[in-house]
Amino acid sequence: MRLLLFGPPGVGKGTQATLLKEEYKIPHISTGDILRQAVAEETELGLEAKKYMDKGELVPDEVMIGLVREVFNSPLCEKGFILDGFPRTVAQAEALDRVFSELSIELDAVIDFQVEENEIITRLSKRLTCRSCKSIFNTLVDSLDQNGSCPNCGGELYQRDDDKPDVVKQRLQVYNQSTMPVREYYQKSGKLVTINGSGDIDKVNKQILDAIQELNKQ
Numbered sequence: 001m002r003l004l005l006f007g008p009p010g011v012g013k014g015t016q017a018t019l020l021k022e023e024y025k026i027p028h029i030s031t032g033d034i035l036r037q038a039v040a041e042e043t044e045l046g047l048e049a050k051k052y053m054d055k056g057e058l059v060p061d062e063v064m065i066g067l068v069r070e071v072f073n074s075p076l077c078e079k080g081f082i083l084d085g086f087p088r089t090v091a092q093a094e095a096l097d098r099v100f101s102e103l104s105i106e107l108d109a110v111i112d113f114q115v116e117e118n119e120i121i122t123r124l125s126k127r128l129t130c131r132s133c134k135s136i137f138n139t140l141v142d143s144l145d146q147n148g149s150c151p152n153c154g155g156e157l158y159q160r161d162d163d164k165p166d167v168v169k170q171r172l173q174v175y176n177q178s179t180m181p182v183r184e185y186y187q188k189s190g191k192l193v194t195i196n197g198s199g200d201i202d203k204v205n206k207q208i209l210d211a212i213q214e215l216n217k218q
């Protein structure tokens with residue numbers, strides 16, 4: 001199964017990726033997670049990426065395309081993948097197509113998450129992430145311990161710097177300007193399935209699984 005999760009920040013791509021990863025036993029490739037890891041390790045990539053991430057801006061295409069090319073040229077994605085956070089520009093989408101064509105890979109589906117902007121802003125302001133296992137929680141709906149540890153692994157829960165209100169505004173603006181055109185790009189491919197990302201996690205997951213099943217019948 002080769003899936004691409006598409007949509008603005010805060011629509012539940014990471015949460016659904018965790019469920020899909022279990023369902024299909026394939027890796028979750030999140031470019032945001034890769035970059036955050038590089039920032040934490042203070043690698044050259046991390047130091048460069050941090051300048052953009054802190055401001056809610058996109059890391060330059062050349063850097064991202066090189067990174068994704070490396071991931072797909074490794075054995076990691078041989079049995080399938082859930083790609084999340086890439087492509088975010090039309091240039092990235094075109095580059096991804098080139099990589100896929102070189103490796104004779106075809107996407108099964110592009111899952112397009114739709115959530116109202118007000119809900120996105122509320123969700124992001126209440127989002128906590130685990131430093132260890134990367135699980136995502138929302139203080140509005142998840143019952144969490146006072147001590148701020150992850151219910152799944154006991155790791156430290158924290159609010160991402162770029163989930164703070166000013167940066168969120170910028171990230172949504174960047175999405176509307178640079179990433180929205182990518183939706184049209186995939187719409188033309190016939191692989192784009194739009195799902196309603198509001199509401200219950202399991203219901204959203206069922207919509208995705210049903211949509212994939214429908215596409216597979218075609």
Ligand code: AMP
Pocket residue numbers: 009031032033035052053054056057058059060064084085086087088092162171
């Ligand atoms: P995410 O975790 O997907 O919300 O990504 C966090 C941040 O990482 C973004 O706001 C960007 O600064 C950077 N980033 C992640 N993926 C990409 C990408 N495909 N292109 C450019 N920047 C990216």
